[in-house]
Amino acid sequence: MATLQPSLTIEKEAESETQSASSKTKTEITAATPQTTGVNVPPPPNGGTRAWLQVLGAFFLNFNTWGLLKNTFGLFQSEYSAGLLRNSSQSSIAWIGSLQSFLMLVVGILCGRALDAGYFYVDIVLGVFLEVFGMMMVSICKEYWQLVLAQGLVVGIGTGMTFIPSVAIVGTYFSTHRSTALGLAATGSSVGGIIYPIVLRRLIVQIGFPWAVRTMAFIMLGTLLVSIVEMKPRLPPRKSGPLVNTEVLRDPIFVIWLIVVFFIFIGLYIPFYYVEQYALNLGISTDLSFYMLVIMNAGSVPGRILPSIIADKIGNLSVMIPVQISE
Structure with a gap:
């Protein structure tokens, strides 16, 4: 029996170490997993340096999502049709931009849940990497x-991961001036649609398309x-x-809203893809055809700011309905 005691002692020590390691692993996993806290959250600041820095950050997210995909792809469309993809049809080339846009919105469904769970930095860092890597x-x-x-x-997946924070984060910092803040952030897409086409076109002439x-x-x-x-x-x-909240689909007003927004978006960005090529087909000069896209984006800047300011005073739908009817 005396000879068995050291063996039993060793086994107990090994078992104790195993349990300790298991407990440590569980603790690390728990610490790494975002948990819902019961902390009382103060009301939105509705201003201040930190809040407006969120608007600036969202501005650059829109600058590199909607501004890059929707408002700049018209230049890629013309460049591809005249060079690299000259043997492809216009509709085939447009599928590249369409896939980008589709993924940006669909991936956002998953990213919205990730943001709720506390994975904001994982989401945005990975999204930025995919965007930049894809363009390279x-x-x-x-x-x-x-x-x-x-x-x-x-690039489509990357923009999907970076677009949602531009709306979700800014909205939590404002309650009384939310539409204005989101409108200012949304101007990033218009500014991106002005800067990127001009930069890209000039650089293509000077250093070639790859660089x-x-x-x-x-x-x-x-x-x-x-x-x-x-x-x-x-x-x-x-x-x-749940990933998709089907309960909201029982609200008829919300369903009508979804249908309306669907038809708004279904044709909203088609002109941005084809305006330059369409102008060229009409015999308009190359320079003026190019600036048609830039002019459209420049015109959308006041269209994003002024209605947002008014919406904070009279309501979002009170602004959207007459605007959509006028179109």
Whole structure:
């Protein structure tokens, strides 16, 4: 029996160490997983340096999502049709931009839940990486399928991960001036649609398409780093519900709203894709055809700011309904 005692002691010590390691692992996993807190959250500041820095960060997110995809792809459309993809149809080329747009909105469903769970920084950092990496890959693409993967798939997923924070984070910092704040942030898409086409077109002439796209990717990286540094979730992580909340579909008013927004978006950005090529087909000069896209984006700047200011005073729908009817 005496000879068995050391063996039993060793086994007990090993078992104790195993339990300790298991307990430590569970503790680390629990600490790494965002938990819903019961902390009382103060009301939105509705201003101040921190709040307006969120607007600045969201501005650059829109600058590199809607401004990059929707408001700039018209230039890529013309460039591809005249050069790299000259043997492809206009509709085939447009599928690259369409895939980007589709993924930006669909991926946002998953990212919304990730933000609720407290994974804001994981989401935005990974999204920025995919956006910049995808554009770098565009600069070395030679075939249609390569552009679909790089610009359509990779950049599309990246923009989907970075777009949602531009709305979700800003909205939590404002209650009385929320529409104005979101409108100012949304002007980033218009400014991006002004700057990116001009920069890209001039650089294509000077240094060629590959390095022009790489320069564009570096601009994206620099501006998106501002968003990573400045944006900060105000609300604590909370328990997420189902991926798709089907309960809201029982509200007929909400369903009507979804249908209306669907038809608004279904044709909203088609002119941005084809306006330059359409102008060229009409015999308009190359320079003026190019600036048609820039002019459209410039015109949308006051259209994003002024209605937002008015909406804070009379209500969002009171502004949207007459605007949509006038279109």
